[in-house]
Amino acid sequence: MQATSLLSTLVLTASLAAALPAGADTLQKIAESGQITLAYRESSVPFSYLAAGSTPEGFSVDIANAVADAVKKQLKKPDLKVALQAVTSQNRIPLLQNGTIDLECGSTTNNTVRGKDVQFAINHFYTGTRLLVKKASGIKNYADLAKKNVASTTGTTNAQVIRKYNLEKNLGMDIQLGKDHDDAMLLVDSGRAVAFAMDDILLFGLIANAKNPAEWEVVGDSLQVEPYACMLRKDDPQFQQLVNGVIGGMVKSGQFEKLYTKWFISPIPPRGQNLNLPMSKELRDNLKALSDKPTV
Structure with missing residues (x-):
């Protein structure tokens, strides 16, 4: 990358960060912008990936879409725009912190180091x-x-x-x-x-x-052994409560187990392969605990 391009990127990142201070209200940001931006991964099968075309699919994508639906209901904005942003392992945390994305549900490990910079929802895989x-x-x-x-x-x-x-x-x-x-x-x-x-x-x-x-x-x-969890901005208890409410509601209604069956023990796109991966003991235990406990 040329120096001028790098400088422009740094300036843009700094301006975005300045526009979104720590403890910012994500729901307020979404309401004012008329848009929620969901992150996705391009090759984290079967959590978040591009199976065929440009629309992401996967277990974590379904969770993120359920959160977007809950945001629409809470804000009473049925026509709220849902934007999608591809992220990588390297840029997912900075893009969340600077406000480019509002929620990242992919294949992100919930650990104590990352917990200093972001907040995690209930663990949904191990x-x-x-x-x-x-x-x-x-x-x-x-x-x-x-x-x-x-x-x-x-x-x-x-x-x-x-x-x-x-x-x-x-x-x-x-x-x-x-x-x-x-x-x-x-x-x-x-x-x-x-x-x-x-x-x-x-x-x-x-x-x-x-x-x-x-x-x-x-x-x-x-x-x-590490837990995966959706990632959101730190010090935003209102949005964290909404996201955890969605995941907890899916668990209690049986929808979470149906999603697990769909993506882990059924044929998945694009080749119709079946991962044949039964739910682990760690995950079954956490469906009862609904914990966001990180790994070290």
């Missing part, structure tokens, strides 16, 4: 870091990665987890980062890396949408 490899590679666990190139995605907790593991075990891996999950998978597909370290559910989703799913497999121990 996952852990594992490895995506070509079956022909012969790689079965982390010890097989010694002195090899390993991919992950920029701005993710998984990149931090695999770096830490690499140092603790002195494996001498060369960690290479893709800008998104598709890009990181391409590093493996092209032979530039032998494995892709990421949340196991996202890896299963990537296999489901791969050109040749039978070539791939998910291997390795789960390094760390």
